[in-house]
Amino acid sequence: IRHAFELQQLSAGEEARADLILRELELDLRSLLASRNISASGKREIEALIKESQRAIAGRYINIAGVVDVDAIVQHVAERTVAAIETAVPSLTFGPPSVETLRSLAKSILIDGAPSAAWWAKQSDDMAFRFAGIVRRGRLNNETNEQIVRKVVGDDALSGIARRKVVGDDALSGIARRNARALVHSSVMTAANQARLAVYGKAFRNGFRWLATLDSNTCLTCSVLDGKEWGQDGKPVRHSQEMRMPPAHMNC
DSSP states (O other): OHHHHHHHHHHHHHHHHHHHHHHHHHHHHHHHHHTSOGGGOOHHHHHHHHHHHHHHHHHHHHHHHTSSOHHHHHHHHHHHHHHHHHHHOTTOOOOOOOHHHHHHHHHTOOBTTBOHHHHHHHHHHHHHHHHHHHHHHHHHTTOOHHHHHHHHHOOOOSOHHHHTTSOGGGSHHHHHHHHHHHHHHHHHHHHHHHHHHHHHHHHOOSEEEOOOOOSTTOOHHHHHHTTOEEETTSOBSSSOOOOOOSOOSTTO
């Protein structure tokens, strides 16, 4: 349990670092928007602003992609897992997988079928696409800069009913932060689980059993798999559910 708490703390710390970078991106985008009168700008000026925003967004997401140190997580979790097994079974003495094995493992980790770099690139492209849409629609609808800013970063520039329409997490940057936190969390947990499996394979492994934390936050995907077992060959034992390695989905 202590090791699980340590991992949660590590994930929370990495999520906070990613969140900070996106907060800096908010300032970048606000500065860009403040440099133009959107409703009075021509198409060429709008497209130039969008190009600048794309560069700003891409640069910040390159920084975010380096937040999670997968190699360090894999090494740390492997060592912790070995220590936990040796404490539980004193007669079983062995070391963690080799450094080369763990490095190779870290490089091959996939999150929901894709490497983390591909996910970060996707999030970057998505934010740039959405930002461009907000700016173009804002110009078309003759919106003020304040209204456009609030759709991007959730600024409190408006008042009354209009102010409550776009707040914090509903704005573009809020959505981006949620997605980034989910990806950081998934990256950390995927790396940790792959490290554990590498240790289990070296120590002992008769098969796999899925254990889910059954509470109000548990999704249907994980709750259905709870308690299910699969053999070493991945075939289900007395059920028909296909074997899936945790995390089973983004932000699992």
